[in-house]
Amino acid sequence: MQIVIASGKGGVGKSTVSSSLIYLLKDKHKIIAVDADADAPNLDLLFGVETWEEKKELTGAKVARINHDRCIKCGICAERCPYECIKLINGNYVVSDITCEGCGVCALVCPVKGTITLEEVRSGVIKKTTTKYGFPLISAQLDVGRPNSGKLVTEEKNWAKRIMEKQRLEHMIVDSAAGIGCQVIASVGGADVAILVAEPTPASLSDLKRIYKVVQHFREPAYIVINKADLNPGFKGIHEFAEQEGIPILGEIPYDRAIPESMIKMKPVVEAFPDSKASKALKEIAKTVEEEILKK
Amino acid sequence: MHMHKIFKVLGKPNNRGEEMQIAVSGGKGGTGKSTIAINLAIALKEHFDLVLADLDVEAPNDHLLLGVELQNESPVNSFIPHFDYSKCIRCKKCAEVCEENAIITMRDGTPFLMPTLCSGCRACEIVCPVHGAILEGQKLMGYTYETQTPYEFPLVTGKLLEGEERAMPIVVAAKRRAKKLNKELLVVDTAAGTSNTVSKALEDSQLIIAVTEPTPLGLHDLGLILELAKIMDIEAWIIINRSDLGPKEPIKELAEKYSAKIVGEIPYSERIIKSYVEGKPIILTGCEESEIFRGLAKKVIKYLR
16 A cells, blocks of 8 residues: 655644654554655654665756857847746856756757757665665655656655565555645655645645645545644634545644654654654554554 | 856845845745745835745745735646647657657657646747647646735735646746836745755845754755755855754754854744734734844845845
């Protein structure tokens, strides 16, 4: 089974929920963890990963380059770039390689053939390790300024699937990035179940509604976990939305200093502070996940 | 990686009447970017004619924090090719040139579009040798908004349509709409991460304010945004939010490595959370936390003037 953990909004507790679920389920189930937040990968930090067994460089991203000796300074490329990435600087047209999407329009419209070329660049790296807890973890790191690509996440998942087959693992738990764009779509796509993490704030509710629409595109069953549940007692928006859409709430985690403190210890909160309020709630959630989701 | 350094022609912000721009970013999600951005914008409004641009197009929330509803919706449409099969000569050039592999061809060369993959770049249209074989089609990608706030500055927001993958066209459209207002100062709030959509939002800034929190996760992602700021040759300042959460030493070391100034620390505060959930900016309350934002605004004003 493939479970994706997403939220739309950043910083609401995706990695806290993922790392704790993985930790709590790892002994009874054969699990592989995938950190699909290539912009800001954090699961390795929560599992205290120090070394990687295998790394693959990902090329495939392309950026345009202009040969200044051949360029006739007509400016057509700058005019036609859909993303305004080409500018005239000190008399030369220059492509900004940290905003270029690599579409190649500039090369096509350039009247002097061979002046603008698309060059393959490294977009990032994907990595694999076996954590000290025994389960494998796949992670990725996008190089700064590179186009964010669902391909990176798809590569991670494909790698995870191969390992699952080889090691006869049962479940893949995917910790997605914030947002609703390509990385998240690649994380949600192909999952069997989505666990959506939210906190009781209007901003998180707004983003929850957006990520739920993405999950609906894929017709996946969704569940909600409310984090920092006691942050804003008067706010019932998440419950109302869950009820209206018929999304089961898996559990509610209270605000607990044990969570940031566990991050500093670089451990899942359920390991670092097993008796904390947050850990108790997370253990209940893990139990429900086992009974409601994994057994189906 | 050195090319774009020349993008920044001026080392210092200008005072020649050209538009100034600052950006609030941070790498990690949920560190408090939007809280800083809206409060800073309110504080700076007394000194600059400004516009705030929410370029976190996948999860835009500044309007909620400002307690306003989005207004003046404008669709962002992207080009998609419509094939006129009576004119198409099945040369497959459109499919070959498509970097996104959004056009597949049948064995006889008949092209088909997979619309979700199409980036709207028009490479296929440009390369098609037959006039009229590729017609103008449109796909809705998202919206931009221009909202009047009660704080005497407009908010421009970009919002990616759910299910669409590409944030870049929305970031470009929203930033363009904000710039069109010709304000003296553009304050940009970016998405989490350090991908090229974040660089697009940061582009042309004279200052990046990176919001972080003192955890290994916050530190790691701060490192990435400082690296991006260095590549773009933009001055970076750091704000440590929830500063009592953990040790600050590692952030100080990182700041030193990148010659980035730590300009403020905001302790965990129930009042800030309350203001956040109620859509009432903390800076208007006059409580001690609001002084932190005023202090930050003063530093920004000094830097820009």
